Amino acid sequence: MPEKSAQLKLFFTQKLMEWNQKFNKREMPWKKEKDPYKIWISEIILQQTRVEQGLDYYNRFIDQFPDVKKLAQAKEFSVFKLWEGLGYYSRCKNLISTAKFINEELNGVFPNAYEKILALKGVGPYTAAAIASFAYNLPYAVVDGNVTRVLSRFFSINIAVDTTEGKKIFNELAQSLLKKDQANIYNQAIMDFGATICKPRSPICTNCLLANNCQSFLDNTMNSFPVKSKHTSQKERWLYYLVAEYNDRFYIRKRAQKDIWQNLHEFLVIEMNSPKTTEEVLKSKQFKERIASGYNIISVSKPYQQKLTHQLINGVFIHLKLKDPVVFEDFVLKSKSQIKRIAFPRIIFGYVTENNFLS
């Protein structure tokens, strides 16, 4: 990357701060928040998650767990229930782990040094810089999707942002642009600017204070930035859920395998490598391994589908009443009132909700 002129960098920082002071109307509950606990919660929720999507989760989370001690002492399944539907569930796992660590090892006091914050589980460079600057006004520049987009456009940097080299370049550039005595305001400003003006698509360049020195605007190449190296490939999967009922209870387990939806729950399930009819599922070896005794078919659901970034999940739910209990791996019988309290993936939640299972 050619060295950016000091003058251009100064222009960037000054105009960004000016835009923030004069025109930034974005409001969010964690803005101006100084409690590191609440900032931490908001930042974890917002990892790879739109503000609008995370907002209700944040409010419910703070309402139910207003401080780190409350979170540390909560039942794990109830925290996951609050996270249900938000995705990236390892965030929730790490959140619980870190809450316990702070409560038990740090006397409930949130660390106030960047390196200590960075060392927390689930906290990487972005989140550590966000907490350090927002809670303590420490001079660490945040680098998130907004920042790489804004900087790659303004300086016309065509290094892929998702490579080791790209991360180094953008981290160093972001740090050099930071208004160090107002790190909290600057960091909030650049993300708000990216989210509302320098948007991924249809950036509002005609009304941008920085446009007259924005290299990609001058070249009319805004839509070519940021450059990314990865392209996503999607894999299709076919899941046949056996909603196996015995004495008004259902066989459920917590997912623990190396796969999506770890720590969420599921019914007995048979995965096929291609679409199958109900008859084929019932005749399959996998089915007979699980259900050896008699059963009645209560219903077969419509096909459900869930789109993930890298997977397309097809699901069919076959509701069975068993004549005898079965023993299979770590599945256990759970009542409807128990099922209400535990977290499921969206596709199962959708089926359970639409079919009034819990009423």
Add this chain to the structure above:
DNA sequence: AACCCGGGGGA
């Protein structure tokens, strides 16, 4: 360095 991990909304 490559890969994995959710779900949803905008264009």
Add this chain to the structure above:
DNA sequence: TCCCCAGGGTT
């Protein structure tokens, strides 16, 4: 449909 979102962890 495709892209991307206040990224981080594991292999």
